[in-house]
Amino acid sequence: MKFGTAYFDNIILKHFKTDMDEVKRQGCSFVVLTFSENDLMFHEDTYRQLTAQAKSQGLTTLIDPWAIAGIFGGESSTQLPMWHDDERQVRSDGKKAPALCMNAPALTAYLKRWVDVVGTFEADYILWDEPHFYLNWLDKFGGWDPNPTAWSCRCDYCQKKFKKETGKTLPKEHTEEVKEFKRRSTRDFLLALTRYAESKGQKNAMTFLPGEKAWFLKTMAQEKSIHVMGGESYFEYDQSLPKDVYQHALEHTRELKVWARKYKKPLLMWVKGFLVPEGREMDVVDAARGCVDGGGDWVAMWGFEACKHVSDKTCGNPDKVWRLMGETFRSYLKGNNNQKKVSFSKTKIRKGVAV
Numbered sequence: 001m002k003f004g005t006a007y008f009d010n011i012i013l014k015h016f017k018t019d020m021d022e023v024k025r026q027g028c029s030f031v032v033l034t035f036s037e038n039d040l041m042f043h044e045d046t047y048r049q050l051t052a053q054a055k056s057q058g059l060t061t062l063i064d065p066w067a068i069a070g071i072f073g074g075e076s077s078t079q080l081p082m083w084h085d086d087e088r089q090v091r092s093d094g095k096k097a098p099a100l101c102m103n104a105p106a107l108t109a110y111l112k113r114w115v116d117v118v119g120t121f122e123a124d125y126i127l128w129d130e131p132h133f134y135l136n137w138l139d140k141f142g143g144w145d146p147n148p149t150a151w152s153c154r155c156d157y158c159q160k161k162f163k164k165e166t167g168k169t170l171p172k173e174h175t176e177e178v179k180e181f182k183r184r185s186t187r188d189f190l191l192a193l194t195r196y197a198e199s200k201g202q203k204n205a206m207t208f209l210p211g212e213k214a215w216f217l218k219t220m221a222q223e224k225s226i227h228v229m230g231g232e233s234y235f236e237y238d239q240s241l242p243k244d245v246y247q248h249a250l251e252h253t254r255e256l257k258v259w260a261r262k263y264k265k266p267l268l269m270w271v272k273g274f275l276v277p278e279g280r281e282m283d284v285v286d287a288a289r290g291c292v293d294g295g296g297d298w299v300a301m302w303g304f305e306a307c308k309h310v311s312d313k314t315c316g317n318p319d320k321v322w323r324l325m326g327e328t329f330r331s332y333l334k335g336n337n338n339q340k341k342v343s344f345s346k347t348k349i350r351k352g353v354a355v
């Protein structure tokens, strides 16, 4: 059983060392470091030092292509669409999205260069995190009027690929056939990268957004160039709050565990440590328990100090979330999680909400 967290936004080594000590005190044995487009431009040697430092402090390290091209998860932005305007995603309403398309050659070429650089860090894994086509929630940052029905992508690359695969014209509606096409595109895109990285001696971990189809998960799990399978127990407090957070995490973990176990891959599960409202801090404990009990081999929380430093993503009481995360992780490592489970459950029942 391994526990971990994501760490980002600080690249000053002396502070980093102190924070990695804190990460270890929390019971973590792995850390995800984000390496964005901006970092590739300006911080290559810095990240080489940070990775070496984390490893010297005994942490397994994973490097994340943080929000690169607008298709991976993360609290960062992308510049690539400005340079590759012809390879941007095109929405169904005709707007060019601020993201490159997974079917466009420039993106794969860029990420292979990124892999080459990351290879020199000698990290333990690359974490391909939340690959997705453009999501409209970013529209507000550009001042666009929300268009909840618009979907991506209908660029020329996608239209040609769809025609080649099906013999048909890419529909204008977001049909099941289109969604399957997008999954195939995501698969092809990722496998090109994981196989390339493996050919360079690197190992790959994945984190998928919830809701992927069984064929997709099976395909990725059986792929030899993917070494760690991963998923999330996340939910939205205002839209998809589960009645039972533990059960929610347990079910999502089991869904992925089927394929991870079948192909003998460790399973990495994420716990939401951002945007947790005050009074809901015990959700982090319940989600972590669900991930562990569901068969997660690696369990991590996004991110360091419950994102206290990210004003747009922080929790109502980030100090409490971070403390509870550490208590939960350490409790499992000490093997007395059953006692903790009873104690936490009683607290929740008595109060109705976390205390």
Ligand SMILES: [Zn+2]
Pocket: 088, 089, 090, 101, 102, 103, 104, 153, 154, 155, 156, 157, 158, 159
């Ligand atoms: Zn496209």
